[in-house]
Each structure stands twice: as structure tokens, then as C-alpha cells.
Amino acid sequence: xxxxxxxxxxxxxxxxxxxRTARVxxxxxxxxxxxxxxxxxxxxxLVTITHVNVDPxxxxxxxxxxxxxxxxxxxxxxxxxxxxxxxxAIARQARLRRTPELSFRPDEVIxxxxxxxxxxxxxxxxGDG
Numbered sequence: 374x375x376x377x378x379x380x381x382x383x384x385x386x387x388x389x390x391x392x393r394t395a396r397v398x399x400x401x402x403x404x405x406x407x408x409x410x411x412x413x414x415x416x417x418x419l420v421t422i423t424h425v426n427v428d429p430x431x432x433x434x435x436x437x438x439x440x441x442x443x444x445x446x447x448x449x450x451x452x453x454x455x456x457x458x459x460x461x462a463i464a465r466q467a468r469l470r471r472t473p474e475l476s477f478r479p480d481e482v483i484x485x486x487x488x489x490x491x492x493x494x495x496x497x498x499x500g501d502g
Contacts (some may be wrong), residue, residue: 394427394429397427397431397467397469398424398425398426398427399425400467401425401427401434401436401463401467401473402422402423402424402425402436404459404462404463404466404467405422405425405436405459405462405463405475406421406422407462408458408459408462409422409455409459412455412458414451414454414455416447416448416450416451417448417451417452417455418443419440419441419442419443420438420439420440420448420452421438421439421440421441422436422437422438423437423438423439423480423482423483424436424437424480425437427473428473431469431470431471431472431473432471432473432474433473433474433475433476434473434474434475434476435475435476435477435478436452436459436475436476436477436478437477437478437479437480437481438452438477438478438479438480439479439480439483439484440479445479448479449477449478449479452477453477456475456477459475460472460473460474460475463475
């Protein structure tokens, strides 16, 4: 009698594999972004969820956001007020061992990129195309 080989489940750290934490980060980003569309709060107009970084133990998650052309501090306060609702959406939609506690901060990458663009525009020489 011949033995059947069991198929081995690929590990997250193998090349070409999408790690579990990256999948959880993206799933939480999508859920929070979708739930924000349902929130009726003018302070959250033009807010974009750019990234979510969930701790490997799923206890905490940092949600990075951008607010196009508006004060990000106001949006941060509004997001903190709706934190429980956003966490509940993650609990409902994601199959996770635990629901991470959310905290919010503006996305520094976008802010830094805008600052670099501003500096480049200011230092542009006349006649440059």
C-alpha cells in the first residue's frame, strides 16, 4: 500500500507569499474605510484610510489617515469618537482571534511628500520646464 503525501500549507515567510500580518492589515483597512463611508460626520469628509498596522498579537492597531486639504487634527478627534463603531465593524466582518483596539494618526508619508513638492516648486528656476 502506498502512502499519500499530505499537502503542506505554505508558510508566511516563504518567498512570494503574502504574510498574514499584511493580509490582516489590508483587511482592517478595507473594513474601516467602508465603515467610514456610512458614518454621517462632516469632520470626516475627504478622509482616506491609507494604512493600518496591526500588532502581531492583534491587541492594537494604528490606523493612518489622510484628509485632503483639510485640518487632520479635527479628523483625528472625529475618528477617535467613532473608534468603538469602527472596532465593532472589524469584529463583525473579520474572522480574527481578537479585535484590535484602534488608535489613529495622520499619515506622515503623505504630509512629507506634500512638503517636498512644495519645496521643489519654491526652488524651481525660471525657464525650467
